[in-house]
Amino acid sequence: MARKINGPRIATANRLRDGLVVFLDGKGEWTRNLCGARVVENDAAIATLEQDAVAAAKANIVVDPYLIEVETCNGHGFVPVKHRERMRMKGPTAGNSLIFHG
Amino acid sequence: MYRYDEFDARFVRQRVSQFRNQVERRIEGELSEEEFRPLRLMNGLYLQLHAYMLRVAIPYGTLNSAQMRQLAAIAEKYDKGYGHFTTRQNIQYNWPKLSDVPDILDDLADVEMHAIQTSGNCIRNVTADHWAGVAADEVADPRPYAELIRQWSSLHPEFSFLPRKFKIAVTGAAADRAAIAFHDIGLRIKKNDAGETGFEILAGGGMGRTPLIAAPVRDWLPGEDLLAYLEAIMRVYNLHGRRDNKYKARIKILVRELGADEFTRQVEEEFARIDAPQVVPPEQELARISAYFAAPEYQDLPDDDPVHAKAIAEDAAFAAWASASVERHRVPGYAIVNISLKPVGGVPGDATAEQMRAVADLAEKYSLDEIRVTHEQNLVLPNVRKKDIHAVWQQLMEHALASANIGKATDIISCPGLDYCGLATARSIPIAQEISTRLGDDARQNEIGGLKIKISGCINACGHHHAGHIGILGLEKAGEEFYQVTLGGSGDENASIGEIIGPGFSGEEITDTVETIIDTYIGLRDDGETFLDAYRRIGPEPFKEAIYATH
Ligand code: SF4
Numbered sequence: 028m029a030r031k032i033n034g035p036r037i038a039t040a041n042r043l044r045d046g047l048v049v050f051l052d053g054k055g056e057w058t059r060n061l062c063g064a065r066v067v068e069n070d071a072a073i074a075t076l077e078q079d080a081v082a083a084a085k086a087n088i089v090v091d092p093y094l095i096e097v098e099t100c101n102g103h104g105f106v107p108v109k110h111r112e113r114m115r116m117k118g119p120t121a122g123n124s125l126i127f128h129g
Numbered sequence: 130m131y132r133y134d135e136f137d138a139r140f141v142r143q144r145v146s147q148f149r150n151q152v153e154r155r156i157e158g159e160l161s162e163e164e165f166r167p168l169r170l171m172n173g174l175y176l177q178l179h180a181y182m183l184r185v186a187i188p189y190g191t192l193n194s195a196q197m198r199q200l201a202a203i204a205e206k207y208d209k210g211y212g213h214f215t216t217r218q219n220i221q222y223n224w225p226k227l228s229d230v231p232d233i234l235d236d237l238a239d240v241e242m243h244a245i246q247t248s249g250n251c252i253r254n255v256t257a258d259h260w261a262g263v264a265a266d267e268v269a270d271p272r273p274y275a276e277l278i279r280q281w282s283s284l285h286p287e288f289s290f291l292p293r294k295f296k297i298a299v300t301g302a303a304a305d306r307a308a309i310a311f312h313d314i315g316l317r318i319k320k321n322d323a324g325e326t327g328f329e330i331l332a333g334g335g336m337g338r339t340p341l342i343a344a345p346v347r348d349w350l351p352g353e354d355l356l357a358y359l360e361a362i363m364r365v366y367n368l369h370g371r372r373d374n375k376y377k378a379r380i381k382i383l384v385r386e387l388g389a390d391e392f393t394r395q396v397e398e399e400f401a402r403i404d405a406p407q408v409v410p411p412e413q414e415l416a417r418i419s420a421y422f423a424a425p426e427y428q429d430l431p432d433d434d435p436v437h438a439k440a441i442a443e444d445a446a447f448a449a450w451a452s453a454s455v456e457r458h459r460v461p462g463y464a465i466v467n468i469s470l471k472p473v474g475g476v477p478g479d480a481t482a483e484q485m486r487a488v489a490d491l492a493e494k495y496s497l498d499e500i501r502v503t504h505e506q507n508l509v510l511p512n513v514r515k516k517d518i519h520a521v522w523q524q525l526m527e528h529a530l531a532s533a534n535i536g537k538a539t540d541i542i543s544c545p546g547l548d549y550c551g552l553a554t555a556r557s558i559p560i561a562q563e564i565s566t567r568l569g570d571d572a573r574q575n576e577i578g579g580l581k582i583k584i585s586g587c588i589n590a591c592g593h594h595h596a597g598h599i600g601i602l603g604l605e606k607a608g609e610e611f612y613q614v615t616l617g618g619s620g621d622e623n624a625s626i627g628e629i630i631g632p633g634f635s636g637e638e639i640t641d642t643v644e645t646i647i648d649t650y651i652g653l654r655d656d657g658e659t660f661l662d663a664y665r666r667i668g669p670e671p672f673k674e675a676i677y678a679t680h
Binding site for chain 2: 043
């Protein structure tokens, strides 16, 4: 799960029971909402975040956790830097998936 | 229609109950994800970008109305009210909860369906011509052979740990509607001068990162030797296939590296060693399976139906739809009715539960209870009396299923791409929607004529872009989606791999590019010449000039 990234980051995974995308928040809970994610920047905090994420996978709360790089979005909150992660955060962008997404 | 025998039914139920237990143990934490992953994949359950995805097998694309209704019920009960028909003639559900999957599999088993062999390094569910058994140009129904292969491969100990996934397609007609040249093994049923049934055998085709057209291995194999010969191919593959490098593990790489002649020589040598009758008693087994595929009870009808002829003459919209959607049936008075799952601007291959039920009702009432799923992500009512076609069309219209675009520019194949797929590098569905919207006008589609546009969201090529007359491959560069265009691909009996036309295009540019390609073709085509024929005649240069001159 170690990945070389720079800048602020958050932990993400898919929830074990329903597979939905989740982010680790400041209280150690996994939330569906990226706005609630715990954003960390220094090495120690990153290491702790990573440990917490791995622990949640071991505890069978989530599957395949990893850290992603985020950036501020017009000064309001954070969004993932990578395109794939932005898509993952947003959910499907087209068709029935939009009508039925909720 | 193939019905499970007792053994199949027991096997499937056992698998479901085994999986139920595995899911419980996973949720309780007794199984780790590493332990569970291969087990869920064996049952068709993937973890995708946003959720789990369940891939349900529809062997050789054949369904009855009860099965289609059950697929609709599953979509409503456990998913978000729709499903996605794929290029493998399967259906995928995009949002199942892990804890619901055993119940879904039980519901599937109630209608003799399952999700086995839809994933992993096994022989995947065998695909066949979607007009099998009804096409006017067919030599023999490929489905009994597809089913024979399925049964042989399901439990074969040598095939549960192959170097990679393995795909077999069978057609019973000279016209190839099953893209057999793009499969690991492609089979075409033939008859010899004595009227005996046999096979032409191709091997080593495939799409993905390294697209290759299958090499001819045997021009004629007597029907009774089929499984022995397949076994010989699998043994040669199992022996040499690279397990150390997943990009080299497909049989196509082996055939290319050994050369078709040497590969064939080794297969023939292996075949000579196999005691064919020991493999299975195919004649007996085939007779048993064929009985399940016995033709339905057709009525004795004149081929021309006055009701149908009158409707065609009097109703222009119906005539336009019929000319795109209705095909000749081998039985007089009947027709094959294709149902487009490509509404202009819609998601290729998606069907709502309500649409699935509507198709099930139509199949029950008008198609001798049969439905087919095509690898082009459409549906088929294979047994419609000509006099009923107009009524079928009217009901299709009520459910937004009557697009008159089969085989035309908006009949686009698209994989799920980055809207769903964890492996994707770019979105494909919105691109398909935008192109479809741009070209959707009836007059425009008729002006363009037959055209296959195929879109994949990554190099794995599930959207068959290599075989598209216009192929589009979604990639990512520096955080932006971009699209590479190939021209001149074809998945039919004159298969070809599309050629990359040049540097890729942004998401904003791609629809304009496709339109430029089409306009270039229209400007240069001879009378009645299709896009593919024109491309083969004039080559890529005029298209390159037109596309890149504007950049
Ligand atoms: S082609 Fe790629 S993006 Fe599309 S479904 Fe296949 S793996 Fe996913």
